[in-house]
Amino acid sequence: MKPIKKSLLVAYLLVVILHLYAIIVGDESIVRFTKPILMPLLLAFVMRSLPSTAYRLPLLMGLFFSWLGDILLMHQTDNSLFFVFGLSAFLIAHIAYVWAYAKAQGKSGIPSVYKLGVSLVFLGYAGFFVYQLWADLGEMRIPVTLYALVISAMLSAAAFRLKATTAESFRWVLLGALCFALSDSLLAVNKFSEAIPNASFLIMLTYTLAQGAIAWGMIKYQNYDDAKRVL
Secondary structure (H helix, E strand, O other): OOHHHHHHHHHHHHHHHHHHHHHHHOOHHHHHHHHHHHHHHHHHHHHHHOOOOOOHHHHHHHHHHHHHHHHHHOOOOOOOHHHHHHHHHHHHHHHHHHHHHHHOOOOOOOOHHHHHHHHHHHHHHHHHHHHHHHHHHHHHHHHHHHHHHHHHHHHHHHHOOOOOOOHHHHHHHHHHHHHHHHHHHHHHHHHHHOOOOOHHHHHHHHHHHHHHHHHHHHHOOHHHHHHHHHO
8 A cells, every 4th residue: 555545544544533532532622623524534545546437436426425414414503404414415425325336346146136135124124213213203204214215225235246346345345334324323313212322422433434444345346346357
């Protein structure tokens, strides 16, 4: 790994640690300073690590709209509309990730029954989750339902890459997708249903792990591209 790329990755990890530490000790000034620079660091790392490929643009879009969502959600206590706008930004980010996953894969040869089963599992989780929160969602029922459906699509798209990429790329991207869903689930329960102990820490821990794992896994798809060119 070249020095600049390594420095950007290290910087991201260090800011993640500082951000999580600030949450633990309750230093809101550091939290508000570190959160807006997390995604730009990861975005810069991806830009330095990936050539101009078909999946580079949607991956960068996913990171950009995630950053926009981070900024908007930081102001949700000032105006409830910021939560809706933040949710919309993350919805676009997930759609961009679905696009990126579809571009960063070859022919898998996995049976259709696997894809159907995976889709039903993730769709079932989304449906069950929304059902559990339904009574508490109020006017957010439709936006949250739509968001849950997009999350299930993002999870399915990550799982569909089985045997269509390197094992390393598949595992990292799927881990990232699962952590993203977990982070969003924690956020939704904490906001709409009941307070979760150490919610902010757990949400950001799973979120930063998710974004880092997705970016790393997508970068590792280059190994699959290189192998195809050799063959």
